Amino acid sequence: xxxxxxxxxxxxxxxxxxxxxxxxxxxxxxxxxxxxxxxxxxxxxxxxxxxxxxxxxxxxxxxxxxxxxxxxxxxxxxxxxxxxxxxxxxxxxxxxxxxxxxxxxxxxxxxxxxxxxxxxxxxxxxxxxxxxxxxxxxxxxxxxxxxxxxxxxxxxxxxxxxxxxxxxxxxxxxxxxxxxxxxxxxxxxxxxxxxxxxxxxxxxxxxxxxxxxxxxxxxxxxxxxxxxxxxxxxxxxxxxxxxxxxxxxxxxxxxxxxxxxxxxxxxxxxxxxxxxxxxxxxxxxxxxxxxxxxxxxxxxxxxxxxxxxxxxxxxxxxxxxxxxxxxxxxxxxxxxxxxxxxxxxxxxxxxxxxxxxxxxxxxxxxxxxxxxxxxxxxxxxxxxxxxxxxxxxxxxxxxxxxxxxxxxxxxxxxxxxxxxxxxxxxxxxxxxxxxxxxxxxxxxxxxxxxxxxxxxxxxxxxxxxxxxxxxxxxxxxxxxxxxxxxxxxxxxxxxxxxxxxxxxxxxxxxxxxxxxxxxxxxxxxxxxxxxxxxxxxxxxxxxxxx
Numbered sequence: 001x002x003x004x005x006x007x008x009x010x011x012x013x014x015x016x017x018x019x020x021x022x023x024x025x026x027x028x029x030x031x032x033x034x035x036x037x038x039x040x041x042x043x044x045x046x047x048x049x050x051x052x053x054x055x056x057x058x059x060x061x062x063x064x065x066x067x068x069x070x071x072x073x074x075x076x077x078x079x080x081x082x083x084x085x086x087x088x089x090x091x092x093x094x095x096x097x098x099x100x101x102x103x104x105x106x107x108x109x110x111x112x113x114x115x116x117x118x119x120x121x122x123x124x125x126x127x128x129x130x131x132x133x134x135x136x137x138x139x140x141x142x143x144x145x146x147x148x149x150x151x152x153x154x155x156x157x158x159x160x161x162x163x164x165x166x167x168x169x170x171x172x173x174x175x176x177x178x179x180x181x182x183x184x185x186x187x188x189x190x191x192x193x194x195x196x197x198x199x200x201x202x203x204x205x206x207x208x209x210x211x212x213x214x215x216x217x218x219x220x221x222x223x224x225x226x227x228x229x230x231x232x233x234x235x236x237x238x239x240x241x242x243x244x245x246x247x248x249x250x251x252x253x254x255x256x257x258x259x260x261x262x263x264x265x266x267x268x269x270x271x272x273x274x275x276x277x278x279x280x281x282x283x284x285x286x287x288x289x290x291x292x293x294x295x296x297x298x299x300x301x302x303x304x305x306x307x308x309x310x311x312x313x314x315x316x317x318x319x320x321x322x323x324x325x326x327x328x329x330x331x332x333x334x335x336x337x338x339x340x341x342x343x344x345x346x347x348x349x350x351x352x353x354x355x356x357x358x359x360x361x362x363x364x365x366x367x368x369x370x371x372x373x374x375x376x377x378x379x380x381x382x383x384x385x386x387x388x389x390x391x392x393x394x395x396x397x398x399x400x401x402x403x404x405x406x407x408x409x410x411x412x413x414x415x416x417x418x419x420x421x422x423x424x425x426x427x428x429x430x431x432x433x434x435x436x437x438x439x440x441x442x443x444x445x446x447x448x449x450x451x452x453x454x455x456x457x458x459x460x461x462x463x464x465x466x467x468x469x470x471x472x473x474x475x476x477x478x479x480x481x482x483x484x485x486x487x488x489x490x491x492x493x494x495x496x497x498x499x500x501x502x503x504x505x506x507x508x509x510x511x512x513x514x515x516x517x518x519x520x521x522x523x524x525x526x527x528x529x530x531x532x533x534x535x536x537x538x539x540x541x542x543x544x545x546x
Contacts, residue, residue, distance in 0.1 A: 404456035
């Protein structure tokens with residue numbers, strides 16, 4: 001709890017104790033027929049998350065407290081405790097703070113409003129409640145007149161049915177009138193929810209458009225790079241994209257000088273020349289940067305380090321995407337000491353530099369979507385740092401499976417088209433691993449991934465230079481053998497299968513093989529091999545069908 005909030009907290013405690021002395025408990029006879037519906041209505045209304053603006057929640061429990069005001073001060077006293085039981089997870093101090101805010105607001109408003117009668121007393125209670133609540137809350141937030149006015153108008157809509165409640169004699173009618181006020185709040189909730197969902201959709205479309213713009217810029221960089229042939233050019237362009245498109249106020253790109261064990265500043269966007277020179281002249285060791293790169297803060301090639309790694313109790317969880325209520329949660333707000341570093345790597349997967357991004361225009365911490373984009377950017381940068389002929393490697397990223405590094409499904413169909421046009425003699429083997437789902441269920445997906453990587457490495461190390469292997473699906477692989485028939489392919493595959501036992505003795509495959517003598521349509525050839533693998537599985541698994 002910060003210093004300002006702590007002061008307000010203690011003032012509320014003292015004020016609450018003083019106000020309690022004004023409650024004439026001895027003059028009141030609490031009626032349970034009112035108490036139960038009062039608690040129920042307050043609990044429901046208090047848990048309605050209605051936002052007029054993205055960072056300001058409507059005081060929805062006013063419905064229940066207007067009901068308790070009509071019943072008398074002791075009911076307000078009892079009703080305030082309902083706010084302890086909000087569905088939102090919070091600490092005991094947090095719940096006590098919420099209780100004190102509402103208790104002081106409603107008790108003080110009621111004490112003043114009870115000096116008047118009828119509809120005027122209800123009007124004063126609602127008006128004073130809004131004013132006192134704003135005074136308390138605006139010690140912690142900036143005052144927004146539009147929010148105040150909108151919420152006050154909502155408060156005033158409770159007057160008609162509350163007044164009819166006062167002049168009604170029948171219990172059923174009284175309950176119906178109070179329920180109408182609750183239904184009005186639920187209606188507000190649904191309308192605001194619909195509005196926010198539409199705004200969410202707008203945000204998603206805007207971000208998709210931004211991603212497309214960035215992708216186009218990637219393409220332009222690649223084209224220009226072929227002419228410019230300098231690493232500085234590419235890094236400077238990437239800094240420009242992060243600054244102008246992803247809207248980070250300051251972007252700094254640094255490379256490691258391993259001989260001197262220092263960080264060399266290459267280019268920046270958003271800093272003044274004077275500030276950049278100060279940073280360039282300040283010696284920072286590589287070790288200091290590497291110590292910041294804790295695996296717990298890693299996502300793909302990026303590291304988000306909350307509060308410069310000083311907040312050990314803070315558990316950060318990346319959001320999947322931006323939505324309309326992000327700014328409502330303090331944990332989503334960018335803080336002064338937050339660090340966002342994106343690593344640059346060489347072809348040996350060693351870190352050779354990094355990009356640091358600071359002060360996002362949104363004021364929010366990054367989403368997975370943003371870090372995906374930044375990772376693609378840095379993969380591009382890492383490739384261009386190797387040499388000017390690395391354009392092919394950018395294409396290679398799109399053609400490789402992320403886990404196994406084998407060629408992927410898309411590359412397979414691209415190659416089949418090329419081989420068909422060239423009328424190459426090929427045979428296709430379709431591998432379907434047996435019982436892999438059971439293996440994952442028993443040992444976990446991480447162990448399953450390890451097995452897949454080991455098998456893939458074995459396949460890559462044992463095929464001929466002019467043959468290819470692809471990861472077709474989760475536990476499915478495809479081999480293309482050049483200039484051999486399926487009988488010969490079968491002999492090669494048997495040798496593969498013998499070697500897989502060294503990885504795990506329980507690994508078996510259902511395999512189907514077809515060759516180009518059977519059809520001139522190579523996609524049909526793949527389909528034929530797939531059907532034969534399925535036949536192998538139906539016949540008892542761990543066999544090859546040709």
